Amino acid sequence: MTGAGNDRVDEATRLVDAAPHDVYRAFVDPDALAAWLPPEGMTGRFEHFDLRPGGSYRMVLAYDDPQADPGKTGDGTDVVDVAIVDLVPGRCVVQQVDFPSDDPAFAGTMTMTWTVEPVGDGTRVTVRATDVPSGISPQDHAVGLASSLAHLDAYVTSRS
Template identity: 45%
Template sequence: MSRQATLSDGAQRTLTECAAGSTERKRTRRNIHHPWCVTGCMVERVESVRKRMQASPEAIYQAFAEPGAMERWLPPSNMTGEMLDFDFREGGSYRMRLTYKDKQAGQGKTSETSDEMEVRFPRLEPNHRIEQEVLFESDDLAFAGTMRLIWTFESEGNGVIVTVRAENVPAGIQSEDHKAGIKSTLDNLAAFVEQDG
């Protein structure tokens, strides 16, 4: 079976497919603090996290527009990122490989040590809003699917409120772990855009 198991837009895994997934693998992946490390079925679940950053909306938007920038701030602390393809425009997409630093066998969903994701940009509003559809690749459909992320940037005083709204959140991820993952990514982004401030 090919390693690629990318689902089409809006495709949802069935409860039967979820039940067939490995309970042990769900347990080991559940606590990976990264908003895009999906486990279990996609369901109509929405979660949102926000953070104030000392930067302009233009600087934050630009952090998404450059592949080298995203490699620096997007991966969680226990992973490195490699941009495989990048086309930042409305209707465009990018593909990134996230590799675990400790190379522990069995952690990755695309390979033993890595996760690959394809992210599409269905809607872009420069300096204000970025909508993403995140597709994961895996031989196991219990770990493949599409999640929608909506990033908004609202000026407030001399800073910006960045909000991440996640839709179709996987049922296998505990809410507190998922929110911690988004918070970690927002912290990384803040450190990146504020470094010259």
């Protein structure tokens, strides 16, 4: 289901002190992705992972404190179903993201485009989300995107 009529766009950018190929590798390696993608206060695990155009993955995100946040899916968890739209090796990952939830505010398909661009000795990473479900507040999304980008930065710089 697509977010018909939803023109909301959320975007975040971070400069990372690592080579673009190292950053891109963190987007396509399941262990790396599970390590850095979950925002602060959450951990993630894959139920399946098939990263190729036409492939998909399902990640279960668990809140560190399920009492404080019951989650979109329930039992202190958020589940994300991700369809891979496109991969441009070394440059870009385009995904369509769905949140299985009984709450209609989280219905619809959000498109997330992650781009990697060389800048000097480092990399500019930008994530652009379109058709963001109304149940995700702009403030919470900004915090979550910034947190994931900070985790990505820490992950790749610790390995380069």
